[in-house]
Amino acid sequence: MTAIPFDNSYARLPERFFALRTPTPVAAPSLIRLNHDLARSLGLDPDWLAGAEGVAALAGNRVPDGAAPLAAAYAGHQFGQFVPQLGDGRAILLGEVVDRAGRRCDIQLKGSGPTPFSRRGDGRAALGPVLREYLVSEAMAALGIPTTRALAAVATGEPVVRETLLPGAVLARVAASHIRVGTFQYFAVRGDVEGLRALADHVLARHYPEAADASRPYRALLEGVVARQADLVARWLLVGFVHGVMNTDNMSIAGETIDYGPCAFLDAYDPRTVYSSIDQHGRYAYGEQPRIALWNLTRLAETLLPLLAADETEAVAEAEAVLSGYAPRFEAAYHGGLARKLGLTEVREGDAALASDLLKRMAENQADFTLTFRALCDAAERPDDDTSVRDLFVDPTAYDGWGSRWRDRLVLEGRDAAATAAAMRRVNPAFIPRNHRVEAMIEAAVERNDFAPFEELLAVLSCPYDAQPSYARYAEAPEGGGVGYRTFCGT
Ligand code: AMP
Ligand code: MG
Numbered sequence: 392m393t394a395i396p397f398d399n400s401y402a403r404l405p406e407r408f409f410a411l412r413t414p415t416p417v418a419a420p421s422l423i424r425l426n427h428d429l430a431r432s433l434g435l436d437p438d439w440l441a442g443a444e445g446v447a448a449l450a451g452n453r454v455p456d457g458a459a460p461l462a463a464a465y466a467g468h469q470f471g472q473f474v475p476q477l478g479d480g481r482a483i484l485l486g487e488v489v490d491r492a493g494r495r496c497d498i499q500l501k502g503s504g505p506t507p508f509s510r511r512g513d514g515r516a517a518l519g520p521v522l523r524e525y526l527v528s529e530a531m532a533a534l535g536i537p538t539t540r541a542l543a544a545v546a547t548g549e550p551v552v553r554e555t556l557l558p559g560a561v562l563a564r565v566a567a568s569h570i571r572v573g574t575f576q577y578f579a580v581r582g583d584v585e586g587l588r589a590l591a592d593h594v595l596a597r598h599y600p601e602a603a604d605a606s607r608p609y610r611a612l613l614e615g616v617v618a619r620q621a622d623l624v625a626r627w628l629l630v631g632f633v634h635g636v637m638n639t640d641n642m643s644i645a646g647e648t649i650d651y652g653p654c655a656f657l658d659a660y661d662p663r664t665v666y667s668s669i670d671q672h673g674r675y676a677y678g679e680q681p682r683i684a685l686w687n688l689t690r691l692a693e694t695l696l697p698l699l700a701a702d703e704t705e706a707v708a709e710a711e712a713v714l715s716g717y718a719p720r721f722e723a724a725y726h727g728g729l730a731r732k733l734g735l736t737e738v739r740e741g742d743a744a745l746a747s748d749l750l751k752r753m754a755e756n757q758a759d760f761t762l763t764f765r766a767l768c769d770a771a772e773r774p775d776d777d778t779s780v781r782d783l784f785v786d787p788t789a790y791d792g793w794g795s796r797w798r799d800r801l802v803l804e805g806r807d808a809a810a811t812a813a814a815m816r817r818v819n820p821a822f823i824p825r826n827h828r829v830e831a832m833i834e835a836a837v838e839r840n841d842f843a844p845f846e847e848l849l850a851v852l853s854c855p856y857d858a859q860p861s862y863a864r865y866a867e868a869p870e871g872g873g874v875g876y877r878t879f880c881g882t
Contacts, residue, residue, distance in 0.1 A: 393455070394435070397459070397487060398489060404590070409462060411460065415503065417561070418547065420447065420561075422544075424543065425542070426540070433498075433565065449543045449561065459485075462480075462506035464577050465577045466580055470670075478508025482500065482506075496566065497565065515551045515559050517553060526848060527651050529853070530855065535626075536627070536632075540566075546559070547561060571640050587697065587698065598645045599612050612695070622720070624681050627680060632654065633654060636675060657760045658869060661754050662677050668878065745796060752793055765816075767797075777794050822862070823852075825873075826869070827869040827873065848865070
């Protein structure tokens with residue numbers, strides 16, 4: 392039996408979908424971390440993966456039996472500018488496996504050397520961004536948010552040249568697939584309708600089997616992507632996640648969070664928050680994400696026009712009808728989620744306004760997003776104690792007016808306080824990847840070769856909804872509310 396039971400459906404698509412290319416070996420691979428649980432869920436043997444042959448495979452030094460390594464072609468809008476050819480410039484798809492639950496998954500190496508799509512890049516990844524993606528993607532998974540997963544991080548023993556010399560690493564990541572909005576754009580811009588149809592059929596079979604059986608499968612495909620992205624962005628907002636670089640090539644067709652680069656989590660709530668140093672105009676600010684997702688989906692819809700109807704006017708009408716479903720879907724997911732964060736299970740008129748009013752007061756008072764909602768869980772449990780939550784507001788009286796209305800609304804639910812608090816704690820995490828903690832973790836690893844903070848942070852974030860009193864310090868906001876925090880592109 393081969394160690395990794397590959398079944399590579401993408402490699403069976405027409406040749407122009409990718410470039411066959413093997414990873415470039417690295418000098419001295421050593422395993423930083425293997426995700427044992429994920430390996431097992433994929434049906435892989437963690438002991439083999441952690442052994443010499445497995446690490447060689449995860450580093451790209453040895454192509455495992457059954458792999459069909461390739462770099463996928465795609466295009467994309469980067470900060471609104473269309474680039475007709477991007478593609479995997481520093482990533483190689485080893486192949487696909489079907490996991491224990493029957494789901495097909497990509498296993499991809501990121502930082503595995505140059506490909507025909509590398510342009511001027513070196514095809515490599517630095518240790519810091521690899522650890523950031525490992526940690527944040529696993530934290531998102533533990534929060535229950537659709538995401539690519541981290542299977543392993545391997546140090547290469549080679550430096551990469553950035554502004555300074557940095558240690559290099561390879562991330563092995565797992566995704567439902569790495570097909571992007573930009574993959575559709577790649578064929579559309581070339582007028583390659585046959586390629587587009589082959590891609591759409593592949594995606595239908597792989598990610599939207601229910602749509603494949605619909606009377607109009609391509610329309611149903613677009614509906615499916617719209618629905619998953621609307622839900623996904625709502626989930627991001629509900630935990631304070633800022634993706635940072637929502638280019639169309641970084642938006643997954645399967646609806647997973649993908650391509651963790653300059654991503655970060657809100658400390659103080661402010662919808663205008665931007666962390667990425669390259670996002671100078673705030674295109675991808677926290678509060679812009681719902682709008683940008685629709686913009687990206689509109690680009691996807693444009694690529695699908697030739698498949699939606701033979702007549703262009705008719706095709707445009709179809710696309711517009713589907714896209715008009717985005718806003719209500721997003722609003723329902725977002726406001727439903729906010730209501731649950733507030734302990735409300737029945738939908739009542741005025742709930743959305745109540746939630747929006749809280750957010751407004753939080754923004755005006757630099758209240759920490761995660762701490763405020765978590766403190767509300769305590770407040771729900773102890774009906775006469777608002778101290779911990781009101782103290783999070785610069786002007787605590789800004790909370791008071793809202794708090795009494797919220798309590799009146801909670802009474803209408805008729806649930807007992809303990810049950811309400813318990814339900815709220817299941818949707819309001821105590822622990823998120825705090826930016827200052829992520830930075831300190833990266834610094835320890837890069838500057839001192841100390842991976843203990845990485846391991847500890849990863850462990851805490853694997854149970855984000857549990858109180859974990861001995862790790863209370865990881866729940867704390869940074870000094871000064873994290874104002875001015877900047878992230879840099881993951882390259
Ligand atoms: P990203 O912004 O990380 O999603 O990357 C955008 C594009 O640049 C993708 O086509 C990447 O494959 C490519 N790219 C990013 N970093 C590198 C690198 N170090 N070497 C080669 N290509 C890269
Ligand atoms: Mg990308």
